[in-house]
Amino acid sequence: MFAGTQVSLYPMTDGFVDVIMSSLDALDPWRDRLRIETDDISTLIVGPPEVLFPALRDLYAKAASTGQHVVLRATLSRGCPGEPDDPICQTAALANPKEPLDQRQQQALAAIAETADKGQIADAQFSLYVMGAGDHMAEIMGCIDFLKQSGTFDRSKNFCTRLTGDAGPVFATLQQAFCQFGPPAGHVTIDLTVSANSPSKR
Amino acid sequence: MFAGTQVSLYPMTDGFVDVIMSSLDALDPWRDRLRIETDDISTLIVGPPEVLFPALRDLYAKAASTGQHVVLRATLSRGCPGEPDDPICQTAALANPKEPLDQRQQQALAAIAETADKGQIADAQFSLYVMGAGDHMAEIMGCIDFLKQSGTFDRSKNFCTRLTGDAGPVFATLQQAFCQFGPPAGHVTIDLTVSANSPSKR
Incomplete structure (x- = not known):
């Protein structure tokens, strides 16, 4: 399995370079379980979902703590058929496909309930894509049903779903959406904005 | 059919509001063929692909012309089973699924050859997703083969492909990738960063 993200931070300030560079420190506790490469458009982070999502959460929370208007954008993927297996991505976090949807939804809700707050608000918007064989719309509808119970659900929009709340539960909700829906051997992606x-909210 | 995008501009400057507001003027020539709604995270633009992509191109080029470091991010979608048909999205721009891949590739290349330059460089990165029944990887591999001949191909990265060049042919390449690959009745999405x-390139 291969999993990871192409992620970017967009601080809407003249001091954007400083905000980005200082926020990257938040990845330090996670670095030994990730592979990280940067170019001028995005940073590739390769690793298992249970490390990726907390790492993105901490990166976001550090950037948000500057008080600047900042957006984190990430393209997340697991199981892309065009990517090679990578030992660093080995994970036990993906759901068993034989489990019915409602059991997976309950596990996802239990995981969110155990998640600590980070002290930073996250307004998130994302699309979940499930590729390949099988009933991808059933998995997506099952995921949306879970999201509505997650405590972070804000509203549905065209093409995407909005979540809002503390960064802890919001990123936990995203992690559960990524891991519990769509087959473990399938290709699942998330297009994420946080x-x-x-200033439009003030 | 329902098609459109959730798009955001991220100007990395204290004057980000001015850059965004002045760039929106570039949508004026296209507004009568689009439906546009804005919130604090993104702007929804609904319309057919042959209007959407030129409109995004003009929005991007206007923002880029300020000289600021600015990023356009868009989630594009056509044929999502969860969205209602909308007359404003009616289009003849989608490929005939009975046509073999190589003919669709040739049409895509011809369309790019006819595209005028905009005078602004665009460094783009995108992922194309083809959902539902059928061999989605064959369509994606056919698209990648086209991209390599497009004249805008930069390189493949994990999870995405980079394009670079003038905004005219770059957005034309994206439009062709969106329209010529995956079935017309299918659900096709693009996760796009331009x-x-x-300053990382200077």
Whole structure:
């Protein structure tokens, strides 16, 4: 299995380079379980979902704590048929496909309930894509049903779903959406936007 | 059919609101063929692909012309089973699924050859997702083969493909990738990032 993300931070300030560089420190506790490469558009982070999502959460929370309007954008993927297996991605976090949807939903809700707050608000918007064989819309509808019970659900929009709340439960909700829906051997992706300190909300 | 995008501009400057507001003027020539709604995270633009992509191109080029480091991010979708048909999205731009891949590739290349330059460089990165029945990887591999001949191909990365060049042919390449691959009745999405004036490139 291969899993990871292409992630970018967009601080809407003249001091954007400083915000980005200082936020990257938040990845330090996770670095030994990830592979990280940066170019001028995004940073590739390869690793298992149970490390990826907390790492993204901490990166976001550090950037948000500057008080600047900053957006984290990430393209997340697991099981892309075009990517090679990678030992660093080995994970036990993906759901058993033989389990019915409602059991997976309950496990996802239990995981969120155990998640601590980070002290930063996260306004998130994301799309979950499930590729390949099988009934991808049943998995997506099952995921949306879970999201509505998650405590972080804000509203459905065209093409995506909005979540809002503390960064802890919001990123935990995203992790559960990524891991519990769609087959473990399948290709699942998330197109994610998380916004902090937007002046449009003030 | 329902098609459209959730799009955001991220200008990395204290004057981000001014850059966004002045760039929106670039949508004016297209507005009568689109439906546009904005919230604090993104702007929804609903319409057919042959209007959507030129509109995004003009929005990007206007923002890039400020000289600021600015990123356009868009989630594009056509044929999502969860969205209602909308007359404003009616289009003849989608490929005939009975046509073999190589003919669709040739049509895509011809369309790019006819595209005028915009005078702004676009460094783009995108993922194309084809959902539902059928051999989605064959369509994606056929698309990648086209991209390599497009004249805008930069390189493959994990989870995505980079394009670079003038905004005219770059957005034309994206439009062709969206329209010529995957069935017309299928659900096709693009996760798109386009970066202007990055200091990492200077």
